Amino acid sequence: MSNRVVDVTVIGGGPVGLYGVYTAGFQGLSVRLFESLPQLGGQLTALYPEKYIYDIAGIEAIKAKDLIESLKGQAFQYDAEVYLGEQVLDLVAVGGHYVLKTGSGEYPTKTVVISGGLGAFTPRTPDIVGLEEWEGRGLHYMVQDPLRFKDKRVLVVGGGDSAVDWALSLADVASEVILVHRRGSFRAAADSVFRLEESLVSIKYYHELSRLEGEKHLSRAVIYDNRTQEETVVSVDEVVMALGFVPNLGPIANWDLTLEGKSLVVNSEMRTNLPGVFAAGDVAVYPGKVKLITVGFGEVATAVHNAYHYLHPEDRKPVGHSSNRQRA
Numbered sequence: 044m045s046n047r048v049v050d051v052t053v054i055g056g057g058p059v060g061l062y063g064v065y066t067a068g069f070q071g072l073s074v075r076l077f078e079s080l081p082q083l084g085g086q087l088t089a090l091y092p093e094k095y096i097y098d099i100a101g102i103e104a105i106k107a108k109d110l111i112e113s114l115k116g117q118a119f120q121y122d123a124e125v126y127l128g129e130q131v132l133d134l135v136a137v138g139g140h141y142v143l144k145t146g147s148g149e150y151p152t153k154t155v156v157i158s159g160g161l162g163a164f165t166p167r168t169p170d171i172v173g174l175e176e177w178e179g180r181g182l183h184y185m186v187q188d189p190l191r192f193k194d195k196r197v198l199v200v201g202g203g204d205s206a207v208d209w210a211l212s213l214a215d216v217a218s219e220v221i222l223v224h225r226r227g228s229f230r231a232a233a234d235s236v237f238r239l240e241e242s243l244v245s246i247k248y249y250h251e252l253s254r255l256e257g258e259k260h261l262s263r264a265v266i267y268d269n270r271t272q273e274e275t276v277v278s279v280d281e282v283v284m285a286l287g288f289v290p291n292l293g294p295i296a297n298w299d300l301t302l303e304g305k306s307l308v309v310n311s312e313m314r315t316n317l318p319g320v321f322a323a324g325d326v327a328v329y330p331g332k333v334k335l336i337t338v339g340f341g342e343v344a345t346a347v348h349n350a351y352h353y354l355h356p357e358d359r360k361p362v363g364h365s366s367n368r369q370r371a
């Protein structure tokens with residue numbers, strides 16, 4: 044935790060927030076980033092890591108996860124404070140600046156750029172009584188480091204890009220990987236599905252998770268065939284529920300910001316109704332708004348440049364001028 048008053052705090056580590064971190068660093072501003080998920084990338088990493096994106100200016104085609112890697116490299120060439128797995132819960136004005144409250148503490152900042160997208164993502168969970176009791180005891184909602192599953196028997200539940208991707212990456216390290224999918228085919232990218240079918244992953248089509256069992260740590264998963272209801276007990280060490288994430292604007296809706304539906308109203312400088320608080324990307328709305336990554340990049344550059352003017356009203360030179368640039 045840091046009590047340092049930074050120039051800019053970016054809330055949300057999706058593509059727009061990452062580009063905002065870069066822009067702030069480029070302007071020589073000190074910057075802090077909060078992301079509620081334990082990974083960066085927003086919708087691109089959480090919802091469609093393997094999908095190709097064709098509409099980024101100057102890039103013919105790029106996988107979503109590769110675009111995020113590239114944005115991370117660009118953003119972190121400057122000295123940014125990054126907090127993963129920390130949702131910003133409150134924003135309070137205190138003596139000319141703001142204090143952001145998270146589960147771990149209070150973080151002062153002079154300006155705020157909200158790039159919270161559709162809101163904080165929480166894992167989608169099936170309706171299984173008592174499932175949450177296994178969190179921290181073998182139940183996971185994402186695979187951050189496949190090596191953590193080395194030589195383990197892993198059951199992955201889901202049929203989208205994340206489920207297929209994670210099953211494939213675990214197949215290289217785990218002793219056994221079983222993928223349970225409630226349908227007879229996958230929604231994931233065709234190339235990934237092809238690789239999955241060629242891999243050592245054991246696929247259980249038309250199956251769903253019924254319950255988890257074990258003592259201190261889970262040791263069994265009970266799955267069932269949704270056509271016949273017949274149950275099978277599988278010995279496992281770890282279970283990854285890869286059913287996607289549900290976005291929720293959550294606490295941001297309670298910060299006295301002007302809302303239109305679930306979006307924050309901004310002007311052409313990307314200012315919200317609160318002084319020094321800007322918004323960009325999917326979370327921001329104005330007449331004619333288009334929700335696209337490239338649009339968000341432009342918006343966050345505008346937001347950070349105007350945050351610079353807010354912090355340096357005496358400095359009349361156009362922002363983006365190379366003399367502002369200061370590498371860490």
Ligand SMILES: Cc1cc2nc3c(=O)[nH]c(=O)nc-3n(C[C@H](O)[C@H](O)[C@H](O)COP(=O)(O)OP(=O)(O)OC[C@H]3O[C@@H](n4cnc5c(N)ncnc54)[C@H](O)[C@@H]3O)c2cc1C
Pocket residue numbers: 054055056057058059060077078079080084085086087090091095096097098129130131132158159160161162163164292293294295323324325326334335336337339
């Ligand atoms: C299936 C699909 C395909 C798409 N394909 C394309 C495409 O081809 N081209 C294109 O341009 N666009 C595409 N889009 C849209 C694109 O993904 C969005 O426009 C983009 O993700 C917006 O980026 P963002 O950074 O504003 O928000 P997000 O990507 O939603 O990221 C916001 C982040 O903020 C975090 N957050 C929210 N609230 C808080 C809080 N209080 N504290 C901390 N963190 C918080 C969230 O956890 C999230 O990680 C697609 C969208 C989908 C769903």
